[in-house]
Amino acid sequence: MPKLTYGEALRQAIKEEMERDERVFCIGEDIGIEGGFGGAFTVTLGLSEIFGHERILDTPISEAGLTGVAIGAALMGMRPIADVQYCDFLFCAMDQMINEAPKIRYMSGGAFSVPMVMRAPVGATARGAQHAQSVESYFAHCPGWKIACPSNAYDAKGLLKTAVRDDNPVLVFEHKKLYGAKGIRKVEGAIDASSEIPDEEYTIPFGQARVVREGKDVTILANLRMVYEAGFAAEALAEDGVDAEIIDPRTLNPFDYETLYRSVRKTGRLVIVHEDTLTGGWGAEVAAKVMEDVFDYLDAPVKRVCAPDTPAPFSPPMEEFYVPGKERIRQGVLSQQ
Amino acid sequence: MPKLTYGEALRQAIKEEMERDERVFCIGEDIGIEGGFGGAFTVTLGLSEIFGHERILDTPISEAGLTGVAIGAALMGMRPIADVQYCDFLFCAMDQMINEAPKIRYMSGGAFSVPMVMRAPVGATARGAQHAQSVESYFAHCPGWKIACPSNAYDAKGLLKTAVRDDNPVLVFEHKKLYGAKGIRKVEGAIDASSEIPDEEYTIPFGQARVVREGKDVTILANLRMVYEAGFAAEALAEDGVDAEIIDPRTLNPFDYETLYRSVRKTGRLVIVHEDTLTGGWGAEVAAKVMEDVFDYLDAPVKRVCAPDTPAPFSPPMEEFYVPGKERIRQGVLSQQ
Amino acid sequence: MSRKTAQKPDMQPELLVEMYRKMVRIRRFEDAIHLKFLDGALPGTVHLYQGQEAVAVGVCANLRTDDVITSTHRPHGHAIAKGVPIKSLMAELYGKSTGCCKGKGGSMHVGDASVGMLPAIAIVGGGLTIAAGCALAFKLKRKDNVAVSFLGDGAANEGDFHEALNMAAIWDLPVVYVCENNLYGASTRVNKVMKVKDVAERARAYGMPSAIADGNDVLAVYECVREAIERARSGGGPTLIECKTYRRCGHSRSDANAYRDKTEQQEWLARDPLVIARDKLKAVGALTDEDSDTIEAEIDAEIEEAFAFAEASPLPAPEDCLKDLWA
Amino acid sequence: MSRKTAQKPDMQPELLVEMYRKMVRIRRFEDAIHLKFLDGALPGTVHLYQGQEAVAVGVCANLRTDDVITSTHRPHGHAIAKGVPIKSLMAELYGKSTGCCKGKGGSMHVGDASVGMLPAIAIVGGGLTIAAGCALAFKLKRKDNVAVSFLGDGAANEGDFHEALNMAAIWDLPVVYVCENNLYGASTRVNKVMKVKDVAERARAYGMPSAIADGNDVLAVYECVREAIERARSGGGPTLIECKTYRRCGHSRSDANAYRDKTEQQEWLARDPLVIARDKLKAVGALTDEDSDTIEAEIDAEIEEAFAFAEASPLPAPEDCLKDLWA
Ligand SMILES: Cc1ncc(C[n+]2csc(CCOP(=O)(O)OP(=O)(O)O)c2C)c(N)n1
Ligand SMILES: Cc1ncc(C[n+]2csc(CCOP(=O)(O)OP(=O)(O)O)c2C)c(N)n1
Numbered sequence A, B: 001m002p003k004l005t006y007g008e009a010l011r012q013a014i015k016e017e018m019e020r021d022e023r024v025f026c027i028g029e030d031i032g033i034e035g036g037f038g039g040a041f042t043v044t045l046g047l048s049e050i051f052g053h054e055r056i057l058d059t060p061i062s063e064a065g066l067t068g069v070a071i072g073a074a075l076m077g078m079r080p081i082a083d084v085q086y087c088d089f090l091f092c093a094m095d096q097m098i099n100e101a102p103k104i105r106y107m108s109g110g111a112f113s114v115p116m117v118m119r120a121p122v123g124a125t126a127r128g129a130q131h132a133q134s135v136e137s138y139f140a141h142c143p144g145w146k147i148a149c150p151s152n153a154y155d156a157k158g159l160l161k162t163a164v165r166d167d168n169p170v171l172v173f174e175h176k177k178l179y180g181a182k183g184i185r186k187v188e189g190a191i192d193a194s195s196e197i198p199d200e201e202y203t204i205p206f207g208q209a210r211v212v213r214e215g216k217d218v219t220i221l222a223n224l225r226m227v228y229e230a231g232f233a234a235e236a237l238a239e240d241g242v243d244a245e246i247i248d249p250r251t252l253n254p255f256d257y258e259t260l261y262r263s264v265r266k267t268g269r270l271v272i273v274h275e276d277t278l279t280g281g282w283g284a285e286v287a288a289k290v291m292e293d294v295f296d297y298l299d300a301p302v303k304r305v306c307a308p309d310t311p312a313p314f315s316p317p318m319e320e321f322y323v324p325g326k327e328r329i330r331q332g333v334l335s336q337q
Numbered sequence C, D: 001m002s003r004k005t006a007q008k009p010d011m012q013p014e015l016l017v018e019m020y021r022k023m024v025r026i027r028r029f030e031d032a033i034h035l036k037f038l039d040g041a042l043p044g045t046v047h048l049y050q051g052q053e054a055v056a057v058g059v060c061a062n063l064r065t066d067d068v069i070t071s072t073h074r075p076h077g078h079a080i081a082k083g084v085p086i087k088s089l090m091a092e093l094y095g096k097s098t099g100c101c102k103g104k105g106g107s108m109h110v111g112d113a114s115v116g117m118l119p120a121i122a123i124v125g126g127g128l129t130i131a132a133g134c135a136l137a138f139k140l141k142r143k144d145n146v147a148v149s150f151l152g153d154g155a156a157n158e159g160d161f162h163e164a165l166n167m168a169a170i171w172d173l174p175v176v177y178v179c180e181n182n183l184y185g186a187s188t189r190v191n192k193v194m195k196v197k198d199v200a201e202r203a204r205a206y207g208m209p210s211a212i213a214d215g216n217d218v219l220a221v222y223e224c225v226r227e228a229i230e231r232a233r234s235g236g237g238p239t240l241i242e243c244k245t246y247r248r249c250g251h252s253r254s255d256a257n258a259y260r261d262k263t264e265q266q267e268w269l270a271r272d273p274l275v276i277a278r279d280k281l282k283a284v285g286a287l288t289d290e291d292s293d294t295i296e297a298e299i300d301a302e303i304e305e306a307f308a309f310a311e312a313s314p315l316p317a318p319e320d321c322l323k324d325l326w327a
């Protein structure tokens, strides 16, 4: 089994899906230019040479436009994979993202569907407030979007393939520090999220969380980059005598509450970690649900360790404070014991 | 004390603030045309005759544009009151609403501020999915916005005046069924939200919830139109032998947890009601916070009664099912006892 | 930019009569709906199409069933012209489960997959990029279909207009943008919000051809659009067509049109597209007074039937609210 | 649309030299920053301005301190030209608390209220409507100030361009849009994403005057913009100016420019705006070789000082993250 980076795994998923189904095409800014970047994080690098510029379609800098075009193409039976260079730019296409893509099927009484994928990189990387957000929660609140957030190359490939085959709009949030870009495109503080990728084709069904680490004292629920920070924290906690279980939801909608509840029933404690800001973040929803559904199993209130309620600061010491890290997670867990 | 409708009270607030401070002006679509609507819900009706078209500025249908213009004017020391005709159209200006207005001050290190107000009508009124949303939760998740949501004319006037004087961006969500429009502009199912308005000037500080009804058995937290539905439910619950306390947060950010906690400590039960959809709604945050902070006082998990996770349907029977009403709130409370 | 006035139509007389019939259908439908609204029989609000019938009909007469259109908050005329049965249209306005969107959409979202009408988008400008996407799909699939996107003069100031027309132009997409310039966006007159006299002028910014048609003359619209549709169908790319027209009604349910100049109103109302069409048809001998009486009577019967259907149809169950979100 | 080539400058020689000095300051600053980046001494990414100096300098030479500019993801040149001290600029790139945004903003958000530079907006097109808003404020306050909004060719395809220019035009706002057409938006060549040859052509869609200047000739830019600024200041409304230019650097930190045609690159790089300016100044006797050596030496010293300042400055405390959100 070859080891692929997260970015390579995404690329492989796109390539396989484009080979499998000629309705699949990619649309985005700077994704297929010769000598160009292959997307802001090189995911589509080389694909225009294989599939041509019609199916790896470079657009003007027009996020609303390209999203609307993806919706229209999807309505006509195509399978667009659209992307924005940074998830922050989804807000430039927000009418399409909130009022159109997830509502058209419903308001047509089920007569039309919008089988599109939108890929968007999240996370803070010392670029300031407009290139740093984690925006999962805005969309987790919007009925009609499925949301995947792979934390490693294996999941990235399997979830993206499932996304392409889904008949509904699917958002795939990718974390910038996980792509595994090398050389001059390497991101500071990057994390190795590469995986052994099976030779056989596979997909990963939505709504199946992954137990990343088993433990009995506390459940840590974390997504994307936070899965790694939770892992570092769990190691430290082991030395504190706390045995942490880590769960990666893999998709936020649908959300695998069953796996989470199984864990919480065992540990009695839950700490939720996300890089998205605290107030109104998706962790609030999970905390509320957990309380509604497994209240009696909780030995302590659910704890959330998230970015504080500010925009992302640029300067590294402040950014490090902003993004939840190993030590803050560890403290969060300990404060709950 | 004259009795004013919600719409009239908003108009009076705008008029007084424009008289008080020449930096205040209004900007929006169809707000000041002679013979026109005075805004989608007549709030600015007649104001252009008093203040002229420079200060009641009609714009093209360009939500991103008018929001950006408001931001720019605010940065230069003006005090714009911008509005969109339906809150759904905020998504057309979402880059301005998320990436600019609430972040500019922070990313400038506090050197600039954006003292603007954005008004936006929420709520379902048999107009289908793109004119029906309650979108408070999207913005309650975004650091940098203060959010007011008046449920009656008195609050509408006092909160809007406070909003205009705040040095930060403030969103004022108004509910379409509360405006009190008459004659041909009357909205079906409208609720009388008029109040006696004191002759003396007043403002209402942000972050002060209002105890709408005192009770000892359960706390119902509800905003905007839901305050009334909660009231109807409370009356029915009284017959069921349940004495409900109703709290109207008045502002979602800042949020008056103190008043809420005081109530929850007394009643031991909390039901949160909002017209915004359930998953990831602002009620999730409140539920999570309540669990974090007053866990030990809770006799039952916090219950949420919200719109279901779908777009708003058009047809009245479905819309009635969609919007939380008296009976659904009552059942929510009873299921928790 | 070219200005089109109608030439002698080289069309079959049956097609001409069919266009006239559709215009009458739209007019009568909207008039009837308006009354029902005033009676309080219909929920929500409505944006009526009287006065603009020549545009929808003249445009759609050029389209095949599997060509698609996007529409706006004012979609009934487009729907009828594209062939949505008025029964299911009417039932939708009533919020009935037999409506073309099962009561989920309402007036502002009517659509019908089987006749190539996407659910109308009530966000001003929202349909423009979607139409480009439909056209892109046709291009990628090597189909010779065309997408038509209706928009108002007001929509031409939304950012989506810019992004959509630019993309359509650079990719030579088979899409035709039809701007119905009825001089107002809600209560705002077009000259207050746009310095150029003609929306069509804006096509130039995208290197896109454009044309202006008399939007109250169905033959003028038909011919002007035909050229654009043929170009699009044969790979020649998009066109922006501006149809100069006027709404005979208010902007929405409750609008006395007090913001409109009386003289302007009189001048435009005197140019009733139905009258213009009828006179032209008569002039070329395609229609007699008798024919037109018959058509009106037939249409009125159709509409009565549609009302009967809609009124007799069941309302959706409240819990149907939860259906149709996911495919 | 008018095309401007530089006439004999009717400017004070001191002003000419001052412009040249600013261009050198920008060039040397960016060159130095580039090296620091390659060394890994600076966090994040950077979009450099070498090659476009004549635009920022030629434009800002027309502005007063209390006029304002909006800038983009590529803002250092604009900042320096508008008068942001390079110490606080440099410190910002280092993420130091002495930076012009206290380290909160970084390269893409530099600004300085005291010299009329708004925090740069890194959302492509995001500054355009904001600039119109600043101009509206000037108008409402009856001030004769002007707002200038810098944008790239790529930004001219964003919906915000359309909405901003239209609003500026209909209200005759005192704002000048300066499009730096450097032929590329990231790796995408302008002709792939726009059918019109000149961005300036688009002004017509808003009834706005426009002009094209040689963006590598600071005098041409200066004169072209002067006319626009004067018009704006005296109530004559907005202008769109397109400056044809080229970036000498990659798009961002890590870019080998492999998507650019070699001949094109050579031709443009041969037209170095600094060389062009120096030669012109020499020709009119405003500058000697000695002067220019002195200027370079002075600037290098300034930059050294700025580095020393930035490096010696303290980093913000981690918890400073929580400050500056609320007024
Ligand atoms: C994005 C957006 N902004 C505002 C509205 C409210 N609105 C509905 S129709 C309308 C006027 C539209 O004018 P125009 O495009 O000329 O179409 P017309 O009504 O004349 O057919 C407005 C402002 C909307 N539906 N969507
Ligand atoms: C809304 C938005 N989309 C995409 C980007 C990513 N991006 C940053 S710079 C850039 C290219 C901008 O091109 P242009 O406007 O010509 O400016 P230049 O870089 O040439 O100065 C892109 C696509 C962004 N910052 N904002």
Ligand SMILES: [Mg+2]
Binding pocket: C152, C153, C154, C180, C181, C182, C183, C184, C185, C186
């Ligand atoms: Mg109109």
Ligand SMILES: [Mg+2]
Binding pocket: D152, D153, D154, D180, D181, D182, D183, D184, D185, D186
């Ligand atoms: Mg460029």
